[in-house]
Amino acid sequence: MFTNRRDVQIQWGDCDPxxxxxxxxxxxxxxxxxxxxxxxxxxxxxxxxxVYGLVGIPMVDxxxxxxxxxxxxxxxxxxxxxxxxxxxxxxxxxxVFKGEALAIEAxxxxxxxxxDPADPARLQSVAVPAEIIEKFTRG
Amino acid sequence: MFTNRRDVQIQWGDCDPxxxxxxxxxxxxxxxxxxxxxxxxxxxxxxxxxVYGLVGIPMVDxxxxxxxxxxxxxxxxxxxxxxxxxxxxxxxxxxVFKGEALAIEAxxxxxxxxxDPADPARLQSVAVPAEIIEKFTRG
Amino acid sequence: MFTNRRDVQIQWGDCDPxxxxxxxxxxxxxxxxxxxxxxxxxxxxxxxxxVYGLVGIPMVDxxxxxxxxxxxxxxxxxxxxxxxxxxxxxxxxxxVFKGEALAIEAxxxxxxxxxDPADPARLQSVAVPAEIIEKFTRG
Amino acid sequence: MFTNRRDVQIQWGDCDPxxxxxxxxxxxxxxxxxxxxxxxxxxxxxxxxxVYGLVGIPMVDxxxxxxxxxxxxxxxxxxxxxxxxxxxxxxxxxxVFKGEALAIEAxxxxxxxxxDPADPARLQSVAVPAEIIEKFTRG
Numbered sequence: 001m002f003t004n005r006r007d008v009q010i011q012w013g014d015c016d017p018x019x020x021x022x023x024x025x026x027x028x029x030x031x032x033x034x035x036x037x038x039x040x041x042x043x044x045x046x047x048x049x050x051v052y053g054l055v056g057i058p059m060v061d062x063x064x065x066x067x068x069x070x071x072x073x074x075x076x077x078x079x080x081x082x083x084x085x086x087x088x089x090x091x092x093x094x095x096v097f098k099g100e101a102l103a104i105e106a107x108x109x110x111x112x113x114x115x116d117p118a119d120p121a122r123l124q125s126v127a128v129p130a131e132i133i134e135k136f137t138r139g
Numbered sequence: 140m141f142t143n144r145r146d147v148q149i150q151w152g153d154c155d156p157x158x159x160x161x162x163x164x165x166x167x168x169x170x171x172x173x174x175x176x177x178x179x180x181x182x183x184x185x186x187x188x189x190v191y192g193l194v195g196i197p198m199v200d201x202x203x204x205x206x207x208x209x210x211x212x213x214x215x216x217x218x219x220x221x222x223x224x225x226x227x228x229x230x231x232x233x234x235v236f237k238g239e240a241l242a243i244e245a246x247x248x249x250x251x252x253x254x255d256p257a258d259p260a261r262l263q264s265v266a267v268p269a270e271i272i273e274k275f276t277r278g
Numbered sequence: 279m280f281t282n283r284r285d286v287q288i289q290w291g292d293c294d295p296x297x298x299x300x301x302x303x304x305x306x307x308x309x310x311x312x313x314x315x316x317x318x319x320x321x322x323x324x325x326x327x328x329v330y331g332l333v334g335i336p337m338v339d340x341x342x343x344x345x346x347x348x349x350x351x352x353x354x355x356x357x358x359x360x361x362x363x364x365x366x367x368x369x370x371x372x373x374v375f376k377g378e379a380l381a382i383e384a385x386x387x388x389x390x391x392x393x394d395p396a397d398p399a400r401l402q403s404v405a406v407p408a409e410i411i412e413k414f415t416r417g
Numbered sequence: 418m419f420t421n422r423r424d425v426q427i428q429w430g431d432c433d434p435x436x437x438x439x440x441x442x443x444x445x446x447x448x449x450x451x452x453x454x455x456x457x458x459x460x461x462x463x464x465x466x467x468v469y470g471l472v473g474i475p476m477v478d479x480x481x482x483x484x485x486x487x488x489x490x491x492x493x494x495x496x497x498x499x500x501x502x503x504x505x506x507x508x509x510x511x512x513v514f515k516g517e518a519l520a521i522e523a524x525x526x527x528x529x530x531x532x533d534p535a536d537p538a539r540l541q542s543v544a545v546p547a548e549i550i551e552k553f554t555r556g
Contacts, residue, residue: 063202334435341480
């Protein structure tokens with residue numbers, strides 16, 4: 001499976017009075033990382049909306065285990081990949097490294113959501129298009 | 140165990156282009172909810188720092204399952220309780236209700252962290268003071 | 279002009295490593311305050327979208343002067359009012375009080391934006407409906 | 418004066434239900450930009466705390482004018498510079514460009530704050546060290 005790595009510098013505003021990252025900020029970084037993973041695979045979030053007609057890829061289940069804290073100025077590497085595509089959902093993992101050390105492990109299950117053609121105000125799950133899967137699995 | 144319920148109105152800025160809550164915002168609401176739970180139990184986060192000398196109660200493991208989305212203007216109820224105290228950590232659950240329906244289930248494991256008296260620059264875990272446990276368990 | 283006051287408790291995650299509110303969080307509080315002001319006047323942001331067909335009321339000019347810092351646990355009062363309606367924009371002020379003391383003064387100029395009927399992908403400014411003005415000015 | 422430019426991609430979570438950047442997010446980007454400006458000048462925020470003993474450089478006055486909106490996937494360039502050093506404060510401007518077009522103009526006045534040696538719980542303004550000014554003004 002296609003994997004993306006990106007380096008992120010922790011900023012002052014990411015940190016709380018204990019001088020470590022306020023953990024909801026990590027979830028925002030992971031959400032960005034999933035978008036950037038899709039873009040790197042050749043299928044940006046803008047394509048998901050504009051080309052594939054999705055409303056979004058909302059979260060249905062997520063979690064994270066935090067092993068090593070970080071503070072402002074620190075650089076972390078976020079390594080993201082899709083572990084599995086299901087019919088209308090997919091599973092992502094994010095591993096955060098500080099140097100060689102594994103600092104955080106996170107997972108996501110997201111569902112593809114579009115509009116019901118019979119009633120555009122209603123949302124419904126959408127099967128993952130084969131060409132999206134192909135973008136992540138091609139050699 | 141002492142349980143706290145609070146009503147939160149979803150705001151415009153909590154929502155993303157799909158017009159539903161951007162999920163990292165829920166983790167910020169849950170972090171607030173844990174602080175408010177402590178305050179309601181008679182032991183505010185300010186007390187944790189000022190009275191008990193802690194640096195904070197950082198997250199070591201958290202997760203959430205999202206069943207029903209919400210949008211701006213919606214009111215949700217967040218019901219929070221400590222499920223269990225361990226030696227230097229504790230486990231919290233948050234249940235989000237929209238009306239009667241269970242919309243989100245989340246859990247947290249947090250650890251009590253203070254400064255090493257021998258080297259204040261070093262952080263170390265701290266045993267949960269008995270009087271804090273008592274505040275959550277008294278009839 | 280109709281004025282709304284609301285009390286907000288500063289939370290842990292609103293604060294930065296200097297243990298005071300991270301100032302972008304105040305702008306989020308002010309954005310919420312403008313929404314809540316509209317709702318209190320009888321015209322919620324949901325109405326702006328659903329009843330009046332607006333896309334939003336985006337910011338065109340904003341600023342804030344910070345006189346007194348706040349930290350987690352502190353309660354502040356945000357007093358918000360529309361100072362003036364222009365043809366398709368309006369001006370809001372927010373005053374933040376800690377007790378009796380004026381802690382922050384902020385202003386906003388926002389514009390009403392809707393879709394061009396001839397081309398829904400294009401946005402255009404929209405004249406403020408008279409009945410919205412009336413909600414804020416009636417005795 | 419030393420000027421720093423950096424490219425930022427707008428992310429999904431930066432945007433609101435109108436599908437444009439939620440403006441408080443710009444203030445977070447500007448706060449990051451000021452930190453990155455200092456780091457690029459050879460005096461990081463970590464240095465401000467660790468070397469110069471400051472508690473922070475809190476905002477006393479800020480504002481922004483928004484000319485062109487952006488949405489997720491867009492790239493913007495943030496050009497930041499210190500316009501002027503005062504005794505214990507300094508003034509920053511941020512200009513945001515989309516391609517060649519000026520999209521946002523923002524300014525900041527920040528003050529250097531440290532601990533009162535006679536009472537470390539009290540904060541006080543601190544004169545800008547000459548060597549910091551030099552880092553921004555040397556040819």
